[in-house]
Amino acid sequence: MRMTFRALAIRNVRGGWRRYAAFLLSSSAAVMIAYLFASFVAHPDVRSGDIIGGAAVAQGLIACVYLIAVFSFFFVLYSSSSFYKTRQKEFGLLQLLGMTPWQIRRLAFAEQLIVAACAIVCGLGLGVLFSKLFYMGIGELLRTEAPVRFLIVWPAALWTAVGFAALFAAVAAVSLFGIGRKPVIELLRASRKPKRPPLASAWLTALAVAALGGGYVLAYMTNLRTVLMLMMPVTGLVVLGTYFLFTQGCIAALGRLMRSRGYYWKGVRLLALSQLSYRLKDTARMMFSVAVLFAVVFTAIGTVYVFHQDIKDQLLVNTPFALSIEEKGLDTRKVVDPEALEALFAKHGIEPEVETRTPLLDVTANVNLYGRADSEAALIEESSWNALAAELGLPAADVESGRTMFAYPFERMGRSGEETRGESVDFVVADGTLTFVSSGTIYAAATNHGKLLWILDDADFEEALGLVPDAERTVLYAYDWSGWESDAAFAKEAQALAAPELPRSLVRERITGYQDVQQFASLTLFIGLFVGVLFFFAAGSLLYFKQFTELEEDRQTYRQLLRIGVSPKELRSVIRAQIGSVFGIPFVVGTVHALFAYKMLGNVMQTNVWASALSVVAAFALLQLLYYAVTERAYMRQLGIAEAG
Known part of the structure; x- marks a missing residue:
């Protein structure tokens, strides 16, 4: 059988499906949500004006589609670049076997298009499958007399398919520039390069603490009169502090633990903390991005949910009678x-x-x-x-x-x-x-x-x-x-x-005003949940993806540890600590950021927002635990120690 580029690309995708799984899931979710939004915008009943309020909703959905497209571009770009970095040894072997850099780029481009095609097909299929439920939800929120008709909106499907195909192709083309530019020997030795010990700067660690502390204090003091003036300084300080927290502060904290002999030399902590310090050094920027993304998602959805819950209470306060x-x-x-x-x-x-x-x-x-x-x-x-x-x-x-x-x-x-x-x-x-x-x-x-x-x-x-x-x-x-x-x-x-x-x-009377504001708030919450969940799963996918891009290197390390006497049970403890830190630390940091944002929100709205806000965080905590459990189980299976010991 003659091996073609297409056949080789298909075989590579099938062989590495686990590392593509999270990427495919997030991309499919983005395509699905984009189709759902576009299908409502292009729905004949909305365009004809038969659905009262539909035109206003359509404008909001169009803005969300653009937001999803921009987000998808950067998400796919990051994922593609990371994929190619982890395959340097593979590319070196292909060059050694006679493939030219141009042929390797063609192969990588074909793989990217195969994954993109799968994501578009799956996303459109799921979009069509769930569009009836989506229309029912929109119709209920708009209180339409007749339900929005279910039909496959072909123009929306075409726009979504063409748009995401162009997006994936553009990202793939941009990502290919770095392939084949390094000498073969450097590509083959990429995974063998010794890692430098992780070091932290005391000054930058202090800057992280000062920036976060300053941002939190300003957030705590913000009120209705100062919110516009303080919002940008608070955001800037927190983002700056978060960056140096992950690139310097976490490494400094682990270094302090490792210098405590009474703690560090007990059980498998020596191995776990040592491995974790190198892991945090390698993933610091990615964890910083995920933590900020978590904070944005929690704050945005929490704000919309608080607003949604607070409407009726405030209406009752300001208009105490149904009719006057x-x-x-x-x-x-x-x-x-x-x-x-x-x-x-x-x-x-x-x-x-x-x-x-x-x-x-x-x-x-x-x-x-x-x-x-x-x-x-x-x-x-x-x-x-x-x-x-x-x-x-x-x-x-x-x-x-x-x-x-x-x-x-x-x-x-x-x-x-x-x-x-x-x-x-x-x-x-x-x-x-x-x-x-x-x-x-x-x-x-x-x-x-x-x-x-x-x-x-x-x-x-x-x-x-x-x-x-x-x-x-x-x-x-x-x-x-x-x-x-x-x-x-x-x-x-x-x-x-x-x-x-x-x-x-x-x-x-308060009835009309309540229904108008409730409709707006419910639609905002409905749309915000779709976009927020997409962003959340994308953040989780980055964490999942990071684990599997280093799988081969980790497999070799863990095999050596088993040979020198580390038991499978101890090894599982080390792996759980590493995966748990990568999933847990950004989530905790993002949650703390969101809690101070909720405090700002409560000060501005002059109301207690904690019950609604914490319910949002709790819901996402359950999703994060589920993501962690799936990642850990799949990772253990790939290492071959899921049932060992």
């Missing part, structure tokens, strides 16, 4: 006819569990708030505030005669400037002015309308009401019930009940 109507006049109902509203409730089967009627008095408050000497506000009597507070779980007020308390509804916007305790406050009411002394601030929203409320003693409030006629007084009617999240049709019809000549802002 502001009427002008003590007993008039000019904005919404109450009988029409009751009929609408009955039509949709809604029985309000909370109904409130709260009289207010619109005033101008002359007090320094955020640099302003006057602000539009409203007065509310103490008993009315406490009734609302009992319904909403807000702090109660206790106001003495001649005093007032400020109810500030926008706590997340900051507390600087609204602390008014002890200040004199003038309320301009009609043609008169009432003066009170502030007793402090309650940070809570008791209305949907975002009014700045000043709470008065009941007697003082009645005195203020006497300054204006009944027709100039304000009354808020508010309603709340469980299950309001799904009452979008009611909300739309309730808005339509408002008198057309009056401002629409007099009717405030």
Whole structure:
């Protein structure tokens, strides 16, 4: 049988499938996600406008496709370059047998295209297989009346196949420039070159500690006012510190352990730490890249997930009632006819569990708030505030005669400037002015309308009401019930009940806003999870790939260790320590970075983000353990010691 370049390339790929496995898996995942996104963008129903909201989603998906393409380019470039470095001895033998450098490049290029073709075919096949589920998820998030039709979107498949084929071909071409440029003798001796002992610089180790410490301190201190100013310095310090942590700090820490005779000379630690120090030296830059990638993935997905979880809580804080109507006049109902509203409730089967009627008095408050000497506000009597507070779980007020308390509804916007305790406050009411002394601030929203409320003693409030006629007084009617999240049709019809000549802002409901923001957040989370998981698996693939690129060299080392008396059980302990460090250290470092990023996020959002953030880290920790277990098992099998001893 005549051996052709194609046959030789196929045989090489089949023989080294384990080292290609992780690369193929990540590349296929990238192709699959790119096809899913492109298929929705090019779906006939989206292009025709039949799917409401589909065009906006398509724009986001297009941006994600470009992001995946850029990421895939660098991932494939790194993987290809590393593949070729580990095959220098093989290339040297081929040259020794008579192949020219140009022929070796052709062979390597053919192998790369074979793997690329497999990745594209597998990715497209998986994309078509899971596209129905993807469409169902998008349709559910967009709340489409009819599900998105399942069909194979051939233009999307063509774009994806051609795009990734061009990407793989370009990367393969770039990677080939280094092949065949070294003398044969140097290629053959590449794996036999003695490794220099790993050394660490005390100054660069100190720089790593200082940079990470500075970045963490700045992150811990960041708040809403300083986030834009500090974000870039924090990122720069953490990235710099991470680089020197892996290239210098880890080696310095291992060197310190190795100098401790009581620890180093016990059991197999001498062998494990010695091997690990050389392994960390060789993989420092790769582990740095993976750690940063982990931090980015955890932070991005955690941020989106926290935002998704926080939406409803904040909506409930800022709009405490499902529906609220502001009427002008003590007993008039000019904005919404109450009988029409009751009929609408009955039509949709809604029985309000909370109904409130709260009289207010619109005033101008002359007090320094955020640099302003006057602000539009409203007065509310103490008993009315406490009734609302009992319904909403807000702090109660206790106001003495001649005093007032400020109810500030926008706590997340900051507390600087609204602390008014002890200040004199003038309320301009009609043609008169009432003066009170502030007793402090309650940070809570008791209305949907975002009014700045000043709470008065009941007697003082009645005195203020006497300054204006009944027709100039304000009354808020508010309603709340469980299950309001799904009452979008009611909300739309309730808005339509408002008198057309009056401002629409007099009717405030939280249902429409909740569904709009929830839809956006859910779509962002849905898309972010796809991209984040892809990046995560790519990082894991780099770790997997690094183990198998050094397999032959490690096999020879471990065989020699078995010959000099190291037991298979001890050898497995050494290997687990090495693989565990390569998988564990970047994950732990990336997690610590993400935890400080979550602290920044919590400071900016002024909320507790830890429950949501830690659940994201825990989920990825399980995936990382799975990746580690698969890698360790496959590696042990290749070394032939999986079941030994």
